[in-house]
Amino acid sequence: MSSQVLVEAPGVHRVEAHTPREPGPGEALVAVHAVGICGSDREVYQGNRPEGYVRYPLVPGHEWSGTVTAVGAGVPGSLAGRKVVGEGFRNCQVCDRCHAGETTLCTAGYEETGFTRPGAMAATLTLPARLLHVLPDDADLTAAALLEPAACIAAAALKANARPGERVAVVGTGTLGMFAVQFLAAGSPAELLVVGTRNDREALARRFGASDFRLRSQELPAGFDVVIETAGSASAARTAAALLRRGGRLVLTGIPAPGADGLDPTDLVVRQLEVHTVFGAPPDAWAHTVRVFGAGLLDPLPLVTHEVPLTDFPRAIELVGAGDPAVGKVLLRP
Secondary structure, three states: OOEEEEEEEOOEEEEEEOOOOOOOOOEEEEEEEEEEEOHHHHHHHHOOOOOOOOOOOEOOOOEEEEEEEEEOOOOOHHHOOOEEEEOOEOOOOOOHHHHOOOHHHOOOOOOEEOOOEOOOOEOEEEEEHHHEEEOOOOOOHHHHOOHHHHHHHHHHHHHHOOOOOOEEEEEOOOHHHHHHHHHHHOOOOOEEEEEEOOHHHHHHHHHOOOOEEEEOOOOOOOOEEEEEEOOOOHHHHHHHHHHEEEEEEEEEOOOOOOOOOOOOHHHHHHOOOEEEEOOOOOHHHHHHHHHHHHOOOOOOHHHEEEEEEHHHHHHHHHHHHOOOOOOOEEEEEO
């Protein structure tokens, strides 16, 4: 019997029988191969996700990979049988932000797979086919389950616009940080510094292309052209800004706790820093990620440390929040 995880309310869930929903016009039915768990899934379960960004009861799961098994009317039949990943934001396609390609800023309101719409912690997922991105036939679907966080970092890399020969840096050594290292390394930088809080991430950072690794507690160099911050704390954002040369480019991807002390506006103006932020991944970032992955320039598998059955959802949530350095990316397998 196929199953799904249903979070009925904060702290309350059950694993129940799953019935696939046949795709309607413009939709596709996907057999889920694997689904990743991140901090936002833990927020959903614990009940501390910001109001308006979750709707209970809910099947979570926004990081996933799978294979199309059926399509609805108006969808090319050739999509059936293809390996895919999919965008999460359910944009309206008609507002000015959607027309500009900024679908994560859709003015019709926030709707996202796994948060306000049924997610991938189930045997199948039915969603608009326009959100799917087709993978190469030989793609590793376990690795591809991590392409959603990779796409968020692709959005940051595109905004950073790092040029070959520039000095670049990443602050943060989690999943997002390690993807940032890979994207920046692909651009042939003169130097790629990674700044973190754990020595045990140095080997992996260097494997992905870092030329230097420092702890935030150490004396840090400066004068970098581009810095991508992925740690999600106000102090990490300040560290990232301090690394930049005058006129440098900063991209913030982490989301600190509300009310955190931010960057000094006087410093931003006097040093004329160019600051960008990222919330989710628009279509161009997804397309870029799939291309880079297909070209073999993105290697998500070393980030996966645990794969557990869907029925072990509570254990997976516990692993993600344990703070154990041995725990990297946790995948659920339906």
